[in-house]
Amino acid sequence: MNVAVVLFTSDLRLHDNPVLRSALRDADRVVPLFVRDDAVHRAGFDAPNRLAFLADCLADLDAGLRKRGGRLIVRAGAVAKEVRRLVEETGAGAVHMAAGVSGYAARREEQLRTALADSGCELRIHDAVVTALAPGRVVPAGKDHFAVFTPYFRRWEAAGVRGTLTAPRTLRLPDGELSSDPLPARNDVKEVSPALADGGEGAGRKLVTSWLDGDMGDYADGHDDLAGDATSRLSPHLHFGTVSAAELATRAQEKGGPGGEAFVRQLAWRDFHHQVLAARHDASWSDYRPRRDRWRSDEDEITAWKTGRTGYPVVDAAMRQLAHEGWMHNRGRLLAASFLTKTLYVDWRVGARHFLELLVDGDIANNQLNWQWVAGTGTDTRPNRVLNPVAQAKRYDPRGDYVRRWVPELAGVEGAAVHEPWKVKERLDYPEPVVDLGEARARFERARGLD
Numbered sequence: 001m002n003v004a005v006v007l008f009t010s011d012l013r014l015h016d017n018p019v020l021r022s023a024l025r026d027a028d029r030v031v032p033l034f035v036r037d038d039a040v041h042r043a044g045f046d047a048p049n050r051l052a053f054l055a056d057c058l059a060d061l062d063a064g065l066r067k068r069g070g071r072l073i074v075r076a077g078a079v080a081k082e083v084r085r086l087v088e089e090t091g092a093g094a095v096h097m098a099a100g101v102s103g104y105a106a107r108r109e110e111q112l113r114t115a116l117a118d119s120g121c122e123l124r125i126h127d128a129v130v131t132a133l134a135p136g137r138v139v140p141a142g143k144d145h146f147a148v149f150t151p152y153f154r155r156w157e158a159a160g161v162r163g164t165l166t167a168p169r170t171l172r173l174p175d176g177e178l179s180s181d182p183l184p185a186r187n188d189v190k191e192v193s194p195a196l197a198d199g200g201e202g203a204g205r206k207l208v209t210s211w212l213d214g215d216m217g218d219y220a221d222g223h224d225d226l227a228g229d230a231t232s233r234l235s236p237h238l239h240f241g242t243v244s245a246a247e248l249a250t251r252a253q254e255k256g257g258p259g260g261e262a263f264v265r266q267l268a269w270r271d272f273h274h275q276v277l278a279a280r281h282d283a284s285w286s287d288y289r290p291r292r293d294r295w296r297s298d299e300d301e302i303t304a305w306k307t308g309r310t311g312y313p314v315v316d317a318a319m320r321q322l323a324h325e326g327w328m329h330n331r332g333r334l335l336a337a338s339f340l341t342k343t344l345y346v347d348w349r350v351g352a353r354h355f356l357e358l359l360v361d362g363d364i365a366n367n368q369l370n371w372q373w374v375a376g377t378g379t380d381t382r383p384n385r386v387l388n389p390v391a392q393a394k395r396y397d398p399r400g401d402y403v404r405r406w407v408p409e410l411a412g413v414e415g416a417a418v419h420e421p422w423k424v425k426e427r428l429d430y431p432e433p434v435v436d437l438g439e440a441r442a443r444f445e446r447a448r449g450l451d
Helices: 018-026 038-042 048-067 079-090 103-116 149-159 201-213 215-222 235-240 245-255 257-279 299-307 313-325 330-343 348-358 364-375 389-396 401-406 415-419 437-447
Strands: 003-007 029-037 073-077 094-098 122-126
Touching: 003 018, 003 079, 018 029, 018 094, 018 122, 029 038, 029 048, 029 079, 048 201, 048 235, 073 079, 079 103, 094 103, 103 122, 149 257, 201 215, 201 235, 201 245, 215 257, 245 257, 257 364, 299 313, 299 330, 299 348, 313 330, 313 348, 313 389, 313 401, 313 415, 330 348, 330 364, 330 389, 330 437, 348 364, 389 415, 401 415
Parallel strands: 003 029, 003 094, 029 073, 094 122
Antiparallel strands: none
């Protein structure tokens, strides 16, 4: 009996999963395994919103496996130790898993190789499972990664993504009983955002179909419309791998049109950040392009930003959406990040950490490198650009509907005046701005040596 272990990580799906397909091709019996990693807990990465979404994903994955004759084995502890223990229990000849790009993923792979070194069991790492294109698939001459998106995107388009795989019809476990911890349950997780979306491959695939057949056509023109919310909301499913980035790119390309093209470009941006982090693990905590910043640290201002009480309605609306949904509109993320790093001139790591505490799609590559992009310490070719929250709000929320949705104190303010409540004559239960925009911009320019 030939046995293989499939170690699920950020690929919690049955459709288009090269890891699972390869194991089924090479072995008679396959053991699906998920390890609740102690290292994730110690690092504080197991935020409530992601734990709740993960519980949905694991329950859905287990249900899908059971329909095919298998089930999900759940263990808790150090990944290398738990995998080695399962290999010894089953006599597995191979462990299959998806490649990661973070420093954590690199350490996990090294620990697994060490743990399996004398076991006679091979560790097989599969690329292009978490991303549409493998991080090292396209590189510039003489370098290990692209530092600018546009040339990367040209090569990304020319390379093309891999073919899509169907879900397996059957799966057989080894003979004998395998112990498993109980599946985690969403209801057991405390402090979850009230409107957190449902997780799992079933929910993800329904969302994909709805997106491709419906709102994606308006994406090119509407993806920055804050009130319209013409975004896919697929980022949590991409983060947990309940939806395949390669399959999504292929299907969006097949749909075509301006919406499909714009959406595929965003998937390429996601791959771009993954290939940067794969080459520069330290970019998750160190400036990719140092600017010699001497960041401010005003705790009152930081608290006002976190709680949506800055006095700038569009920023506050975005931060309140984050707290309520565990998710934030893409334009809102840009505005909230620019306000913290350039208007308040606070270290991007403070904002990135807060986002990771709440975002259900909190992904190290995308979260940290997007924050660096906005802060001007990352791959942005215009590092000193400052987004004016009032001008941006008038452009992307012209009627103020987004602000009124999330800042009820301003519900009675009509039209675009909602973006400048300090000009409204009526007394409002809403804070005064924490900083003057003109003074803040001048301070930032002095700090960057631009004055």
